[in-house]
Amino acid sequence: MDSGNTAWLLASAALVCLMIPGIAFFYGGMVGSRRILNMMMMCFGSASLVAILWVLFGYSAAFGNSLGSLGLLGNPVEFFGLEQLLTEDPAAALPGALFAVFQLMFACVTTALVAGAAAGRMKFGAWMVFAGLWAALVYFPVAHWVFAFDNEDGTVVGGWIANMLGAIDFAGGTAVHMNAGVAALALALVLGRSRGWPQVVSRPHNRPLVILGASLLWVGWYGFNAGSALSAGHTAAVVFLNTAVAAAAGLLGWALMERLRLGRSSTLGAASGLIAGLVAITPACGAVSPLGAVAIGAIAGLVCSLAIEWKFRLGYDDSLDVVGVHLVGGIIGTLLIGFFATDAAPNGVSGVFYGGGWSQLGIQAVATVAVLAYSFILTWAIAKALDLVMGLRVPEEHELKGIDLAAHSESAYFNDDEPAELGAPARQ
Template sequence: MDSGNTAWVLTSAALVMLMTPGLAFFYGGMVRSKSVLNMIMMSLGSMGVVGILWVLFGYSMAFGDDVGLGLLGDPLEYFGLNGLWSPDSLSGDIPTLAFVGFQAMFAIITVALISGAVADRIRFGPWLFFAGLWALVVYFPVAHWVFAFSDEESGVVGGWIANTLGAIDFAGGTAVHINAGAAALALALVLGRRRGWPQEPMRPHNLPMVVLGAALLWFGWFGFNAGSALAADGAAALVLVNTLVATGSAMLAWLLVERIRDKHATTLGAASGIVAGLVAITPAGSSVSPLGAIAVGLVSGALCALAVGLKYRFRYDDSLDVVGVHLVGGLVGTLLIGFFGDGSTPAGVDGLFFGGGLELLGVQAVGAIAVLAYSFVLSLLLALLVKAVVGLRVPPEAEDAGVDESEHAEGAYEFAGFAVSRVARQSGSAGTTTASTATTALTANPDSPAYEGSKQ
C-alpha cells in the first residue's frame, strides 16, 4: 500500500462528495423560489439511495468479474462489500475500500444530474424510486463497460468499452455525462412539459446561489478528474491543470456566444460555461496537452451555449439544460479526443491532428453512441414503468402552488413572517396594531411584500 496515493484518493473522494451538494445549490438557484427545496432534496435523496445500493450490489455489478461479453460484473461477488474491508485487500497500491468510496461518489452525482431536467413537476417519492431503478439497471452496468479494466494476472475480466473497444474515457464523459444526459431527455419526455412552458418566463430565482454551486462543482471536480489517476503523480497534475484551463476557456467561449447573440454576457452564462468545460474535459483530461485542453474548452463552451436552445426548437422541456450541457458536453469531450489526442500525454494516443488518423475518432464515437442509446432506451422504459406503477407528476394545482409545498410542506424563504414582524415592530409603539391585524392587512393587500408569500 502506498500511503501517499491512498491519501490522495481519499481526499478526492471527499471532494467528489462535495460536488453533489454543490449541484444542489446550482440547480436550486436556477429554479423558481417555489421549487428550490425540491431540487435540493432530489440531490440529497440520491446520496442516500445510491450510496446504499452501491454497497449492496453496485460496486460488485460495476467492478466484479464479468459474467459474460463485458456487459456486467457479478452482482453477488462483493455483495455488501464482503471481504473488501480486509487490510490486505488492495486495488493497485491503495486499499480497495478507498477505491470503492471514490467510485461511489461518481454513482451518486450521476443520478443527481438527471434531476435538473424535471424541475418543478416531479413527485419526490417516485423520483427516488426511479433513481434506484436507474442506478441498478443503467449506471452500474455502464460503469462496468467503461471503468472496469481486465487484469490478466488475476484473471479478472472487465467491461467491453474499456477492454474490447479500447475507447478512452478518463473520468466519465460517457459513463457519467452522456449517460445522465440521455436519461434526463428520456425522463423529461415521459414527464411532459411544465405548465406554461415555454410561453411563461421561468427565470432563476437566485443567481448568487447558482454561482456558489458552480464554484463548489469546479472545486470538487479537481478530485473528480485528477483523483481518477488513482495516484499522486504526474498524470494527476496534468489532469488538474487541464481541468483548470479547459473550464476557463469554456466559460469565456460561452460568454462570447452570449455577447454576439444576445448583446449581453450573463452570470448564468458564466456558471453554465464553467460546467460545460468541466464536463468536456472529464473524458479527455489524460489524453490532451494543456493547449489541447484549452481547445476542448473553447469548442465545448460554444457548442453547449448553442445547444441549450434546441429544447425550444424541438419542444422538449429540459428544465435546467441537462441535455444541452451534459449530453452535448460529454459527446464533445469524448469525440474531441479523436482530434486533439496527444501521444506524449499519459494516455499515449494520437488523434487526427497529431497524425493518428481516424481510427481513434471512430472508436470514441462507437463508445459514446452505445452509452447514449442504452441509457436513453432503458431510461425511457423505466420512466414509463414508474409512471404506470406509482405515477410521476404532481397534480396541476400542486405544480401551480409549488412542489416545495406539495411534496415537502416547506418553503425556502419565509417572506410573510419577515413582513409581519416588520409591521408589528413599526406599529407596536403606538399600540394600535397587533401582529394578527398586521398579518391580515398585509396578506390582503396585493401590493404588500407578504402577499406573494401568503399565496405560496
C-alpha cells in the same frame, strides 16, 4: 500501499462528494423560489439511496468480475455488503474500501445530475423509485463497461468499452455526463412539459446560489478528474492542469457567444460555460495537451451555449439544461479525443491532428453511440413503466403553486410576520 497515493485518493473522494451539494445549489438557484427545497431533496435523496444500493450490489455490478466474456455486467453478488473490503490486502496498491467509496461518489453525482430534467413537476416518491431503478439498471452496467479494467493476470474480466473496444474516457464523459444527459432527455419526454411552457419559463430565483453551486463543482471536479489517476503523480498533475484551463476556456467561450448573440455576457452563462468546459474535458483530460484542453473547453462553451436553445425548437422541456450541457458537452469531449489526443499525454494515444489517423475517432464514436442508445432506451422504459404504475407528475395545482409545500411541508423563504411553516409549529 503508498501512503501518498492513499491520501490523495481520500482527498479526491471528499472533493467528489462536495459536488453533490454543488449540484444541489447549482440546480436550486436555477429553479423558482417555491421549488428549491424539492430540487435539493431530489439531489440529496437520490445520492443517499444510491449509496445504499452501492453497498448491497452496485459496486459488485460495476467492478465485479464480468458475467460471461462480453464485459456487459459485473457479478452483482461478488462483493455483497462490501465485507470483503474490510480486510487489508497487502498486495494492493490502494485500499479496496477507498476505491469503492471514490467510485461511489461518481454514482451519486451521476444520478443527481438527471434530476435537473424533472425540476418542479415530478413526485418526490416517484423520483426516488426512478433514481434507484436507474442507478441499478443503467448506471451500474455502464460504469462496468467504461471503468472496469481487466486485471493484468487475467483473474478479473472487466467491461467491454474499457478493454475490448479501447475507447478513452479518463473520468466519465460517457459513463457520467452523456449517460446522465441522455437519461435526462428520456425522462423529460416521458414527464412532458411544465404547465405553460414554453410561453411561461421559470427564471432562476437566486443567481448567487447558482454561482456558489458552480464554484463547488469547479473545486470538486479536480478530485473527479485528477483523482481518477488513482495516484499522486505526473498523470494527476497533467489532468489537473488540463481540467483547470478547459474550465476557464469554457467560461470564456460561452461568454463570447452570449456577447455576439445577445450583446451581453451573463453570470448564469458564465457558470454554465464553466460547467460545459469541465464536462467536455472529463473524458479527454489524460489524452490531450494543455492547448488541446483549451480548444476542447472553448468549443464546448461555444456549442453548448447554442445547444440549450434546442429544447425550444424540438419541444422537450429540459428544465435545467442537463441535455444542452452534459449530453452535448460529453459528446464533444469524447469525440474530440479523436482529433486532439497526443501520445505525449498520459493516455499515450494520438488523434487526427497528431498523426494518429481516424481509428481512435471511430472507437470513440462507437462508445458514444452505445452508451447513448442503451441509456436512452432503458431510461425511457423505466420512466414509462413508473408513469403507468404510480404516476410521475405532481397535481397541476402543486406544480403551479410550487412543489415545496406540497411535497415537503416547508418553504425556503417566508416573511417575518408569517408562520415559518404552514400548519407546523415555529422552531426556536
